[in-house]
Amino acid sequence: MTVAQRHDMSGGAQVLCIGDLHSGRRPTRIDGDMLAGSALTAADLTPTAAWLQLVDVAIERDVDAVVLLGDVVDARNDLFESAGPIERGVRALAARGIPVYAIVGNHDVRTLPRIADGIEGFELIGRQGVWEDRLIGRPGRAQVRLLGWSFPNEQVRSSPLVSMPPELRAGAWSNPASVATLGLLHADLDVLESRHAPVRRAELEAVPVDAWLLGHIHVPHAMDELGGTRPIGYLGSVVPLDPKESGWRGAWIAHCLPGQVRLERVAVSRHRYETVELDIGSLAGPEQLSAGLLAATRARHAAIASELTNENLVIARLRLTGAHLEHAAVLAELSEGGGIGDARLPIDGVMWAFEPRVHDASRPALDVAALAARGDLASPIAQQLSDSALIDPARLEALRAHLRATVLARPSFRDLDDNESALDDTSLEQLLRDGATRALHVVEAHRRRVDGVTS
Numbered sequence: 001m002t003v004a005q006r007h008d009m010s011g012g013a014q015v016l017c018i019g020d021l022h023s024g025r026r027p028t029r030i031d032g033d034m035l036a037g038s039a040l041t042a043a044d045l046t047p048t049a050a051w052l053q054l055v056d057v058a059i060e061r062d063v064d065a066v067v068l069l070g071d072v073v074d075a076r077n078d079l080f081e082s083a084g085p086i087e088r089g090v091r092a093l094a095a096r097g098i099p100v101y102a103i104v105g106n107h108d109v110r111t112l113p114r115i116a117d118g119i120e121g122f123e124l125i126g127r128q129g130v131w132e133d134r135l136i137g138r139p140g141r142a143q144v145r146l147l148g149w150s151f152p153n154e155q156v157r158s159s160p161l162v163s164m165p166p167e168l169r170a171g172a173w174s175n176p177a178s179v180a181t182l183g184l185l186h187a188d189l190d191v192l193e194s195r196h197a198p199v200r201r202a203e204l205e206a207v208p209v210d211a212w213l214l215g216h217i218h219v220p221h222a223m224d225e226l227g228g229t230r231p232i233g234y235l236g237s238v239v240p241l242d243p244k245e246s247g248w249r250g251a252w253i254a255h256c257l258p259g260q261v262r263l264e265r266v267a268v269s270r271h272r273y274e275t276v277e278l279d280i281g282s283l284a285g286p287e288q289l290s291a292g293l294l295a296a297t298r299a300r301h302a303a304i305a306s307e308l309t310n311e312n313l314v315i316a317r318l319r320l321t322g323a324h325l326e327h328a329a330v331l332a333e334l335s336e337g338g339g340i341g342d343a344r345l346p347i348d349g350v351m352w353a354f355e356p357r358v359h360d361a362s363r364p365a366l367d368v369a370a371l372a373a374r375g376d377l378a379s380p381i382a383q384q385l386s387d388s389a390l391i392d393p394a395r396l397e398a399l400r401a402h403l404r405a406t407v408l409a410r411p412s413f414r415d416l417d418d419n420e421s422a423l424d425d426t427s428l429e430q431l432l433r434d435g436a437t438r439a440l441h442v443v444e445a446h447r448r449r450v451d452g453v454t455s
């Protein structure tokens with residue numbers, strides 16, 4: 001097969017595939033201030049807005065079907081809040097001859113069947129946990145087979161693959177035709193003790209479908225799982241719903257030929273969550289904080305710029321790392337004015353808005369020479385750290401004997417091959433230095449508390 005042939009998907013069907021939508025929820029940690037001057041409203045950032053935008057995409061791209069992978073609506077919300085926009089979208093698609101199919105997830109066991117029953121042109125696949133294979137497609141156009149299963153209850157503790165009829169597992173479809181087959185499943189991949197349909201990858205691989213498109217986990221699989229000709233993985237949430245859902249989110253178009261399914265990303269979210277990491281050790285002084293923050297944000301923006309095709313807002317969390325001699329002054333600089341929560345950095349048409357809460361993993365740097373000279377409780381430890389010659393060979397030998405008799409005697413360590421190399425002088429010296437450094441931090445933190453010293 002030549003490269004040109006491999007990328008020629010003409011004549012195949014196109015299916016717009018939508019992962020966990022959770023219509024009815026609103027993304028968290030976004031306040032009105034973040035949206036000020038951005039021409040976006042809070043409603044523009046919701047899953048419901050993304051759904052209506054995807055309806056437009058489906059019509060523009062003239063796809064052959066739209067498929068939703070469960071957790072379409074959020075159980076925590078009223079049925080009516082989500083049903084309206086879902087129905088509006090399905091009707092608009094039906095008017096263009098585009099059918100909509102869905103499987104049921106754990107969150108919409110009760111709501112989705114009721115919504116689907118009330119909307120013509122919206123069909124569920126694999127109702128009540130009964131596997132179903134169905135040939136779909138528009139008249140005169142390429143067809144696709146869907147093989148799917150829907151949650152029958154909120155909790156399913158065994159693999160849905162167990163109840164798949166042997167003929168389906170063997171690929172003996174009820175409606176034979178030489179078309180691509182898309183497997184649709186809302187499940188917990190490779191989590192054995194799950195209440196949400198645990199399934200192993202090997203079970204999925206054994207079924208002769210051309211792709212397994214999965215719902216449930218909101219982190220989409222990377223392109224090396226989804227970018228091949230037999231994709232297997234999570235499509236992820238359509239819009240990110242909280243800061244844990246950082247990184248790219250969106251929907252997908254499956255280009256379907258028999259034996260060959262290719263997924264294309266469809267950007268639809270207007271916002272994204274990111275972490276900006278700043279090593280305070282790189283700052284010359286506290287007054288450099290703003291410049292350092294700007295540089296770190298610009299660097300993060302550059303790293304993800306190719307993925308920001310639709311997003312106008314990045315909700316950023318600042319994470320401080322590293323050590324600084326003027327640690328307390330750096331933190332004070334950070335909370336100056338309104339604090340980081342007021343920071344807004346427009347970069348290439350994208351607004352970076354910082355959450356007020358900072359993830360602080362930074363610490364005060366130790367001035368070892370000063371501590372060694374000070375003549376208090378910290379000084380003997382600091383003296384050991386400041387001069388390697390002071391590490392006593394007898395102390396190393398005692399540590400070696402101690403570790404041999406205790407940690408390395410444990411059954412889990414006994415048979416490891418590199419046990420002895422872990423006990424050489426260099427490793428033990430490092431161990432002592434790390435321990436002494438930690439001890440020094442503890443003593444210093446205590447002194448600062450007792451003395452009320454701010455730096």
Ligand SMILES: [Mn+2]
Nearest residue numbers: 071105106216
């Ligand atoms: Mn789910």
